[in-house]
Amino acid sequence: MGKVIKVKIENFTENELKCKCGCGSLNVDNEFLIRLQAYRYLLKQGMTPTSCCRCEIHNRNVGGVDTSLHRCYPRATCAIDFYCQDLKKAYDLACSTNLFNEVIWYKNKGFIHLGLDRNQKNNYYMVK
Numbered sequence: 001m002g003k004v005i006k007v008k009i010e011n012f013t014e015n016e017l018k019c020k021c022g023c024g025s026l027n028v029d030n031e032f033l034i035r036l037q038a039y040r041y042l043l044k045q046g047m048t049p050t051s052c053c054r055c056e057i058h059n060r061n062v063g064g065v066d067t068s069l070h071r072c073y074p075r076a077t078c079a080i081d082f083y084c085q086d087l088k089k090a091y092d093l094a095c096s097t098n099l100f101n102e103v104i105w106y107k108n109k110g111f112i113h114l115g116l117d118r119n120q121k122n123n124y125y126m127v128k
Contacts, residue, residue, distance in 0.1 A: 009034075009036070010037060011047070012047075017052040017077075019072065020058065023055050023057075025072050027053060027072040028052065028077045029075075029077060029116070031116070032079075032116045035099040039094065039099050043084070043093055045090075050083060051070060051080070053070065055072065056071065078117065078118075079102070079113060079116070081111050083110055087107075094112065100116050101122070102114065103125045105128070107127055
């Protein structure tokens with residue numbers, strides 16, 4: 001699919017954000033990237049992305065829905081899953097900043113999902 005990333009960000013590499021299946025797809029929404037970098041500054045700890053961009057095939061293979069914010073085509077990705085040293089702090093901060101309207105802490109799986117869904121009217125914060 002190729003590579004589309006227009007905003008330079010300090011704390012994340014293209015390798016961390018591209019599709020994990022090996023296809024190299026990378027198309028992340030610019031506003032989402034700016035919000036993600038702002039969140040990282042506020043968090044003051046490292047974040048290890050486990051999933052950001054997903055091509056259609058990889059999204060299907062990992063059980064993602066067709067409308068997943070991780071899908072990088074036909075529109076740009078607006079979601080990231082990550083783990084870090086203090087997930088409680090990361091979750092609480094994400095809920096309090098209003099940078100993202102989807103914040104899900106998969107407690108048993110050890111990661112947090114951040115999403116920016118422009119079609120969603122209300123915030124969706126949850127611990128699963």
